[in-house]
Amino acid sequence: xxxxxxxxxxxxxxxxxxxxxxxxxxxxxxxxxxxxxxxxxxxxxxxxxxxxxxxxxxxxxxxxxxxxxxxxxxxxxxxxxxxxxxxxxxxxxxxxxxxxxxxxxxxxxxxxxxxxxxxxxxxxxxxxxxxxxxxxxxxxxxxxxxxxxxxxxxxxxxxxxxxxxxxxxxxxxxxxxxxxxxxxxxxxxxxxxxxxxxxxxxxxxxxxxxxxxxxxxxxxxxxxxxxxxxxxxxxxxxxxxxxxxxxxxxxxxxxxxxxxxxxxxxxxxxxxxxxxxxxxxxxxxxxxxxxxxxxxxxxxxxxxxxxxxxxxxxxxxxxxxxxxxxxxxxxxxxxxxxxxxxxxxxxxxxxxxxxxxxxxxxxxxxxxxxxxxxxxxxxxxxxxxxxxxxxxxxxxxxxxxxxxxxxxxxxxxxxxxxxxxxxxxxxxxxxxxxxxxxxxxxxxxxxxxxxxxxxxxxxx
Numbered sequence: 001x002x003x004x005x006x007x008x009x010x011x012x013x014x015x016x017x018x019x020x021x022x023x024x025x026x027x028x029x030x031x032x033x034x035x036x037x038x039x040x041x042x043x044x045x046x047x048x049x050x051x052x053x054x055x056x057x058x059x060x061x062x063x064x065x066x067x068x069x070x071x072x073x074x075x076x077x078x079x080x081x082x083x084x085x086x087x088x089x090x091x092x093x094x095x096x097x098x099x100x101x102x103x104x105x106x107x108x109x110x111x112x113x114x115x116x117x118x119x120x121x122x123x124x125x126x127x128x129x130x131x132x133x134x135x136x137x138x139x140x141x142x143x144x145x146x147x148x149x150x151x152x153x154x155x156x157x158x159x160x161x162x163x164x165x166x167x168x169x170x171x172x173x174x175x176x177x178x179x180x181x182x183x184x185x186x187x188x189x190x191x192x193x194x195x196x197x198x199x200x201x202x203x204x205x206x207x208x209x210x211x212x213x214x215x216x217x218x219x220x221x222x223x224x225x226x227x228x229x230x231x232x233x234x235x236x237x238x239x240x241x242x243x244x245x246x247x248x249x250x251x252x253x254x255x256x257x258x259x260x261x262x263x264x265x266x267x268x269x270x271x272x273x274x275x276x277x278x279x280x281x282x283x284x285x286x287x288x289x290x291x292x293x294x295x296x297x298x299x300x301x302x303x304x305x306x307x308x309x310x311x312x313x314x315x316x317x318x319x320x321x322x323x324x325x326x327x328x329x330x331x332x333x334x335x336x337x338x339x340x341x342x343x344x345x346x347x348x349x350x351x352x353x354x355x356x357x358x359x360x361x362x363x364x365x366x367x368x369x370x371x372x373x374x375x376x377x378x379x380x381x382x383x384x385x386x387x388x389x390x391x392x393x394x395x396x397x398x399x400x401x402x403x404x405x406x407x408x409x410x411x412x413x414x415x416x417x418x419x420x421x422x423x424x425x426x427x428x429x430x431x432x433x434x435x436x437x438x439x440x441x442x443x444x445x446x447x448x449x450x451x452x453x454x455x456x457x458x459x460x
Contacts, residue, residue, distance in 0.1 A: 003058065003355045006298060008230065008253040009155055013357060018221045019251060024055055024062045025216040027250075029208060029225040029233070030112065032069040033093035034078050036275040037100045039303055040226075040259045040266060046289060047256045047297045048224050049106045050399055054354050057397050065215045066109035067208060068094060071116050071201060076191050086191050087116075100276045105285055105401055113211045115202070119193045121210040122202045125244050126183045126195075134243040138174035140186025140198040146179040149239040155253060156231035181205060181236050205236040209249075213241065223250035227258055257300040266303075274303070283308055286400050287315045293360040293398060314368070316460045321371050322391065323404055323458045325384050340386055346370050350394055360398070367394055404458055408443040418447065418454050 003016040018024045028048045031041055052062045069075075070090040079089035094114075101108060126142055129135035135144050146152050146160070153159060160179065167178035175182075182203040184195060192199040202210075212220060218241075225234060234253065241249040258265075261272040279288060291311045295301040346366050353362035374387040395402050407414070417436050424432040437447050444459045 001351065001355055003055075005252060005254060005357045008255050009250075011157065014252070016252070018060065019219060022060045024060045024221045025065075026052065026062055026222040026224065027065045027067075027208070027212040027216055027220050028109075028223070029229055030066040030068050030109075031097055032072060032074065033090045033097060034072070034074040035093065036277065037097055038266060038276065039261075039274050039279060042100070042104060042276050042279075042288065043259050043292050043301065044226055044256060045101065045104065045106050046292050046399065048254075050293075050297075050360065050397075051222075051224070051254070051358055052107075053397055053399060054358060063111075063216065064109040065111045065113065065212060067211050068097070068112055068114045069204065069207060070094065070114045071191060072204060076189070096277075103280055103285065104276065104288075105399060111215050113215065115207040115211070118207070118211050118214060119202065121214050122206050123184075123193075123195050125206060125210050125213075125240070126202075128244055129183065129240060132243065134240070135183055136176070137197050138176075140200060141174055141182060142184035142197055143175040143180040144183050144236070144240055144243075145177070146181065146239065147177060149243050151242065152179075152239050153235065155235050155238055158231065181232065183240070205233055206240060208233075209237050209241040209244070212237075212249075213245070218245040218247045218249075220250040222252045222254055224254040224256070227255045230255060256297045257295070259301050259303055261303045263302055279308075283312060284315065284403075286402070287312050289399055290315055290364070293364045296361055297358055318368075318371050318402065319404060319460045320457065321375050321378075322388075322402055323460070324378050325374060325388050325391075326404065327457075328378060329381060329385050329388065340383060342373065343370070343386055343390055346373070347390060347394070354397070363394075363398070367391075367398065370394070405444060407445055407458060409440070409445060414440065414445055414456055418456065421447070422454065 004013045005016050006012070007014050026048070028044075031037060037045075048064070048066070052064050055062050071086060075090050076086045079086040082089065098108075126135060129144065130137065130142070133145070134148050135142055153163060164179055169175060169178050173182075183206050184197055184200050184202055186198050186200040192201055212223070223234070223237075238249050260266065261274065264272060266272055266274065287308065291303075291308060292301065294311070346369055350363050350366040353359040353366065356362075370387060370391060374384055374391070377383050392402065417440055421433045421436040424430070424436065440447060440456070441459060445456050446459050448455050448457065
């Protein structure tokens, strides 16, 4: 089965054929560490984590590079406001970023280079662009000559005339053409590096080109990021990288939709900024991930606490079935692995959805079909053993942990307390029976009274 993905460069779905299979070289634009990571960052990180997980599952060997921008004007200005050195400021938020990755259960990339560790590579690239006539120096600044790159606008599908209509030269800029963009910025503050053009720091766009080619070579298999990065960031990356190497920069470009909150763009000024840390105080990581999975990665997604509460109910349904399975199968032993065509069909549909440009809403529907099927046949031990195996297999692809909290009491003690409660009810001591129920609930155990017996489950 082939994998098809939507290529932003060609604006159509294409069969995924890496340059040197099974190796896949993938670069995604990472965070700029001037504040805590928010839900938009979480979605972006999760989207490419799922893509990597699935490609690995399908037998590819993915090398993922995700950069960290650790020095720019926002970082420097925020550090100045707090009266601390910019590097100390950025290191603080890098630590918080890695903590967010850990809590989200998102694996680190194979390489997560900081921009400031690759200034030499950026300077080398800029020097070569000047030599080839694609860049020029003006009073310590260096600019890229957009009109000298014939393919400019091919990713964003814009003509130079249309781009020029919205272009302008900002105060202090010395570029020859409003279309040109900065490769190196001459500065006189404390955040600078020496260069052939004087003290300064690199422009944002050159960072990604330098780090991507340094770790992954001159042509990538996949370059990813948010839709908001198509122009100008990714368009500029293509221009400078292809001018530098003379080769295509990336074979496939993948862009995810943006996240809004109650229909509005997330911003601190609007009072709707939600950090990853804050949301995970109220909801589990799996609930947040299920919310993200409910929309296709290329589609926008609107966050609300009502939607999160609805997703929480879905998560609880999964865990309740899994809890029943875990309590049913310990006594089942079999040396044979039976075949169940019903489960094979669900798995095939799941993989078919993921092969179709990582269609997680359809894949998630298959996952819930598996949960519902298990619930209907919970007493068929050989069947639910295979369901359990498949649940964890597919959950790993979707980045879900399916973590059940361990009860604070043994099963033997639970059975003993249920017996005590049954005896109390028979003699009419309902006060004691209610107390036993409440005591068990405080220890993470929920009792359910059926017609002829009382059963228990973990509190989800």
